Amino acid sequence: MNAMIKPTLSAVWATDALGMCITSQESPAGLMPALKGVTLCAWLKLAQADDDAKIALQLTAALERVTPFHIELPIHCLDGTTRQVIVSGLPDCQASASCLQYSGFILDITAQRKALEDALRTAAEYRLLIENSTDLIAHCDKDGRYVSISPSYSKMIGWSAEEMTGQAVVDFLHPDDRAPATEALSHIFNGGVLPDVVEVRKLHRDGHYITLGTKACGVSDPSTGKNIGAVLISRDITRDKEKMRKLEKLATLDALTGLPNRAWINDQVSHMLARSEDRDYTTVLFIDLNGFKAVNDSMGHAAGDALLQQVSVRLQRCMRPGDSVARLGGDEFVVAAKCSHRAAASAIAQRLITSLKKPFTVKGMEVRIGAAVGISLAQTGMASAEELFETADIAMYRAKARRDGSYQFFDPSMLPLSN
Numbered sequence: 003m004n005a006m007i008k009p010t011l012s013a014v015w016a017t018d019a020l021g022m023c024i025t026s027q028e029s030p031a032g033l034m035p036a037l038k039g040v041t042l043c044a045w046l047k048l049a050q051a052d053d054d055a056k057i058a059l060q061l062t063a064a065l066e067r068v069t070p071f072h073i074e075l076p077i078h079c080l081d082g083t084t085r086q087v088i089v090s091g092l093p094d095c096q097a098s099a100s101c102l103q104y105s106g107f108i109l110d111i112t113a114q115r116k117a118l119e120d121a122l123r124t125a126a127e128y129r130l131l132i133e134n135s136t137d138l139i140a141h142c143d144k145d146g147r148y149v150s151i152s153p154s155y156s157k158m159i160g161w162s163a164e165e166m167t168g169q170a171v172v173d174f175l176h177p178d179d180r181a182p183a184t185e186a187l188s189h190i191f192n193g194g195v196l197p198d199v200v201e202v203r204k205l206h207r208d209g210h211y212i213t214l215g216t217k218a219c220g221v222s223d224p225s226t227g228k229n230i231g232a233v234l235i236s237r238d239i240t241r242d243k244e245k246m247r248k249l250e251k252l253a254t255l256d257a258l259t260g261l262p263n264r265a266w267i268n269d270q271v272s273h274m275l276a277r278s279e280d281r282d283y284t285t286v287l288f289i290d291l292n293g294f295k296a297v298n299d300s301m302g303h304a305a306g307d308a309l310l311q312q313v314s315v316r317l318q319r320c321m322r323p324g325d326s327v328a329r330l331g332g333d334e335f336v337v338a339a340k341c342s343h344r345a346a347a348s349a350i351a352q353r354l355i356t357s358l359k360k361p362f363t364v365k366g367m368e369v370r371i372g373a374a375v376g377i378s379l380a381q382t383g384m385a386s387a388e389e390l391f392e393t394a395d396i397a398m399y400r401a402k403a404r405r406d407g408s409y410q411f412f413d414p415s416m417l418p419l420s421n
Contacts (some may be wrong), residue, residue, distance in 0.1 A: 011085055011110035014245040016253060021065070021102035028234065033079050034108070042091070042104070045318070051084045052077035061089075065102070068093045072198035075113070076101060085112045088199050088215070105253075107245070109199070110262060111124055113137060114217055114235040138214065138236035141221070144229055146171050146187050160207030171234070176203035190220040190232050201239070216238045256329040258307055259314035267328035271338050271387040275380065283379040284338040285347045288394035289354060291333035292372040292407055297364070305364045309371070312364075316357045320350070336391070341379065344411065351375045351409035359407065372407035373397055379411075 013028040015037055023045070025038040044064070046058055047206040057075045064071035072090045078287065085364025091106035098170075114137055122331055139152040148166045156162055161174070172180040179202045186200050196218050203211040214236040223230050237330065254266035261268070266269045274284040289315065298306030317327045317335060325339040337354065339345045358373045393412040401410035 009081070010113065011087065011108070013191070014106075015040065015108070016105040017103055019103055021104075033081060034077060035080065035083075037108075040116075044090075046089075049077040051078045064091070065104075071226075074197060074199075085110055086115045087111060090199070107239075109215060109237070109239065111199070111217060111237075114237065118217065118219055118233060118235055137176040138234075138238070140171075140234045140236070141185075141231060142171050143231040144191050144233065146184070146191075149231065150412035155236075157213060159204055174205050176205070179203055185220065186353065190218055191229050193220065193229060195220075212238055213240045238357065247372055259311055259329050261314050261318075261335075262326065262328040264328065264330050267326060267330075267336050267338055268387050268391070270326050270328075271390060274338060274340065274384070275382055275387060275390075278382050280340065280382060282342050283347070283381055284390065285337075285339045285350075285377065285379045286340070286342045286390040286394040287337040287347070287351055287354065287409075288376040288378075288391070288398040289335040289337065290374050290398050290402055291335075292374060292402070292405075294333040294371055297369055299368075301365060301367075308364050309362055309369060312362050313358065313371075316360075320353045320357050322350070325350070336394075337345065344379070347377050347379060347411075348409070355407055355409060374404075374407065375409035376401055376410060377411045 009030075011030070011033050013026055013034065015023055015026040018024045021041045023040060023042065028034065028037075035045065042061060046061055048147075050057060052075070054075070057073060060073055061071060065130065070090075070092050072088060074086065074088050076084050076086050077330065088109045088111055089106065090109070090227050091104040094103035094105065100402060117137055117139065137152070138155045138158055139382050140155055141149045141151075143149050144326050147168055147170055151163050151166055153163075156166075159174075160217060166174070174358075175183055183200065183202055186196055192197060199215040199217050202214055202216060204214050206212055216234050216236040217309070218232050218234050221231050221233055254262055256263045271284060294306065294309065297309055298405045310329070311334075314327075314329065317337070321327055321337070322339065325337060326336060327337045329335050339347070339350055341350070354375060355373055358371060360367045362371070376394045376396065378385075378394035378397060380390055393416075396416050397410045397412035400416060401408055404410075
């Protein structure tokens with residue numbers, strides 16, 4: 003492995019319902035084997051630099067169980083280097099999501115690995131690394147109290163070495179992270195190994211928290227073999243976490259209109275139906291535009307896109323506090339609302355229809371469209387989100403068949419008779 007490898011590699015990725023990677027934001031770009039367009043297992047076969055079969059088994063097992071994973075492995079890079087990385091993934095927990103949908107990051111820990119090996123080689127080399135490393139290096143005793151920290155550590159979190167030395171490691175963590183961190187340290191002190199990076203939130207001296215990815219390794223007395231503490235090598239992953247949050251947000255938005263998408267509104271309706279204390283009706287209004295296809299065909303797709311963007315703005319203006327509107331795709335939109343009675347749902351539908359009847363201006367030309375709205379209501383425990391969407395869709399087609407730009411409530415009589 004090269005003594006000096008620059009620049010450091012990182013990536014944030016996400017897979018679709020088929021387990022195929024659909025986004026991969028890499029820094030620097032083009033350094034590691036391409037992840038976008040392949041499954042995680044296929045990428046692993048291509049990128050893995052050794053023949054350790056346990057790594058593939060670990061990934062496969064996590065995907066089958068739909069559990070988070072944190073896997074360390076060496077990978078071949080396109081610049082000819084081999085790098086040690088952590089591949090971390092979190093399954094999408096939305097009710098509508100496929101079990102194969104994951105999001106995660108790849109973190110280059112080559113420098114930390116090298117620093118750890120050097121630190122364990124001799125005490126002199128260890129001290130040299132501590133004084134000069136840009137990584138966050140700390141040493142704690144078997145009681146979990148800091149013995150020393152690197153200058154970079156003090157610079158990162160604001161606390162001086164004097165303030166931290168002798169203090170418990172977990173005292174500087176977010177309260178929610180203290181119990182798992184205590185358990186991890188206890189495991190190391192009892193001779194265990196932590197192959198995965200531990201994610202913790204560290205308290206900065208000014209009061210905010212920094213998210214760190216920490217690799218911990220026990221240190222033993224060479225003469226007795228007994229544990230005498232641990233070396234903790236950390237890296238600030240706050241920006242990586244923020245990138246993941248932004249990607250997760252993008253995954254719930256419609257790229258054209260900026261409205262929430264199908265996955266988000268489906269999850270929203272599921273949450274609304276789950277509020278056991280709420281006796282109001284969860285209401286889904288399915289909206290299909292009238293005349294949109296003619297505009298799209300005669301004026302072009304760019305004009306159609308511009309029209310959909312204007313439609314989304316008008317729909318948002320029709321929302322009451324607490325209402326939500328999303329684009330399902332094409333010229334179909336959905337509103338989710340809480341209504342105490344059918345009259346409230348009718349008022350929303352009429353407001354939507356009236357708003358969309360007003361002329362739009364596209365490419366300097368006046369364009370008129372309309373909408374058909376199907377409405378379905380249910381109280382807690384009476385229907386699922388999927389059923390509400392299906393019945394609102396059925397009602398919308400009944401309204402559309404009348405060709406008068408109106409709305410229609412779903413009625414069970416609309417369902418086809420079963421044999």
